[in-house]
Amino acid sequence: MRYLMMYEDRGLEIVLAEGQYVWDSKGKKYLDMYTGHGVAFLGHRNPHVVRALVDQLGKVMTLSTTFRARIRDEMLDVLSKVVPQRFEYVYLLNSGSEAVDFALKICRKATGRKKVVYFAGSFHGRTFGALSITSSNPRYREGFEPLLPETYRARFNSIEESDKLIDENTACVVMELIQGEGGINVAGEDFARFIRRKTLEVGALLVIDEVQTGFGRTGTVWAFEQYGIEPDLFVAGKAIGGGFPVSAVFLPSEVASKLSPGDHGSTYGGNPLACAAVKASTEVLINDGVAQQARYKGNIFLSRLRTSLGAYRIVKEIRGRGLMIGVDLRIRPDDIIKCLQGLGLIALKAGNTVVRFLPPYLISENDIDFAVQALEM
CATH class of the missing domain: 3.40.640.10 (Type I PLP-dependent aspartate aminotransferase-like (Major domain))
Known part of the structure; x- marks a missing residue:
C-alpha cells in the first residue's frame, strides 16, 4: 500500500525532533521554521x-x-x-x-x-x-x-x-x-x-x-x-x-x-x-511568557532580516508580526526554499512569492543569525 501524497515530498526522512530542531536519517540537524505549518510553536516534544x-x-x-x-x-x-x-x-x-x-x-x-x-x-x-x-x-x-x-x-x-x-x-x-x-x-x-x-x-x-x-x-x-x-x-x-x-x-x-x-x-x-x-x-x-518572547524575538528577527536583505533587488518586502514572518520576493521562492533546506534551515512558502518562517518561540539569537546568514547565501 502507498500513502496518498497531497504535499510535495521534501526529500527528507525526519527521525528525531526536539525544541526548535529536527534531525534527518543521515544525522543532519536542521533549524525548523516550518514546524508542521506552525503547529510546533511551543517546540517539538515540549516536555x-x-x-x-x-x-x-x-x-x-x-x-x-x-x-x-x-x-x-x-x-x-x-x-x-x-x-x-x-x-x-x-x-x-x-x-x-x-x-x-x-x-x-x-x-x-x-x-x-x-x-x-x-x-x-x-x-x-x-x-x-x-x-x-x-x-x-x-x-x-x-x-x-x-x-x-x-x-x-x-x-x-x-x-x-x-x-x-x-x-x-x-x-x-x-x-x-x-x-x-x-x-x-x-x-x-x-x-x-x-x-x-x-x-x-x-x-x-x-x-x-x-x-x-x-x-x-x-x-x-x-x-x-x-x-x-x-x-x-x-x-x-x-x-x-x-x-x-x-x-x-x-x-x-x-x-x-x-x-x-x-x-x-x-x-x-x-x-x-x-x-x-x-x-x-x-x-x-x-x-514561559510565550507571547512576550515571540514579540521580542520576532522584532529582532524582522530587524536583522531588513538590515541584511533590505538592499537586495530580489527582495520586495519583509513583513509580519511576532514569529510569523514573510520575505516577499520578486521571483517564486521554491528554489530558495530548497537551498535553505540544503543549508540546514527548513522554511515554507506562502502565496506565490513569499518565503514564510514559523519558528518555535524557543529560537535563540544564534538561531536567528543562522537563518539570516542562510538567506544571504
Whole structure:
C-alpha cells in the first residue's frame, strides 16, 4: 500500500525532533521554521506537554463528551485565563478546517441568515465549508465547485469593497488578521476596525480565524488583541495543542444559547488526550511568557532580516508580526526554499512569492543569525 501524497515530498526522512530542531536519517540537524505549518510553536516534544499526555494515557484515553471528565474541567479552568471573559464557551475539534466549518454552521443558525463574506488571499482549510471561503490558491478549489452557496469575496484591506458586500443579509464575516497561506498579508488597523463596526451595524457576526496567528505567535495571545477589537466568535488550532491535533471554537453565551444538542458533534473532539494537551500547552503559554518572547524575538528577527536583505533587488518586502514572518520576493521562492533546506534551515512558502518562517518561540539569537546568514547565501 502507498500513502496518498497531497504535499510535495521534501526529500527528507525526519527521525528525531526536539525544541526548535529536527534531525534527518543521515544525522543532519536542521533549524525548523516550518514546524508542521506552525503547529510546533511551543517546540517539538515540549516536555510539559509530553508529560501531560503520558499521564493522561495512563488514565483515560477515549471518552465521549457525553461523559464527564476531570481533565476537561481542569483544561477549562486554565484556558479561561488566556481567553477574554466574554467567551464563556469553547468546543474542541480536531483541525482548523473543522473549527471553521462549525463556526459557519453556528453563524447561519444564530442569525437565521445565509450570506458569508470572506477575503481574497484567505486560507481557512480544505474541508467543504472552509474551502468555500478559501481563495489563497485557485487550484485548491478546482474540481470541487460548486461549493457552499452565498459566499462572497472582498479584496483584503479594502474598506470600500467590504462596505458594499457586508449588509443586513450577512450572517458572518470570516477573516484572518494576518493571512498566512496567502502571503503573510497583515490587516490594516483601520480596515480591521471598520469590519468590526460594520458587522455590528448590520447585525452580522465577526469570526476571526486565529488558527495560525493565535496562541502567542504574533506577539499577543490572540492577534485581535493588537487591533483593539473583539470578534463574536474565534477559532484556534495548530499551536493550541502543543503538537497534538486539536482545534477550538470560542463563543459567547448569547451565541451559544442559539444552539441545541445535536446541532454538531465529533467522535474525537474534546477527547481526554486533547484536553490534557490544551491544558498543558496553555500552562506553557502562561508560565514561559510565550507571547512576550515571540514579540521580542520576532522584532529582532524582522530587524536583522531588513538590515541584511533590505538592499537586495530580489527582495520586495519583509513583513509580519511576532514569529510569523514573510520575505516577499520578486521571483517564486521554491528554489530558495530548497537551498535553505540544503543549508540546514527548513522554511515554507506562502502565496506565490513569499518565503514564510514559523519558528518555535524557543529560537535563540544564534538561531536567528543562522537563518539570516542562510538567506544571504
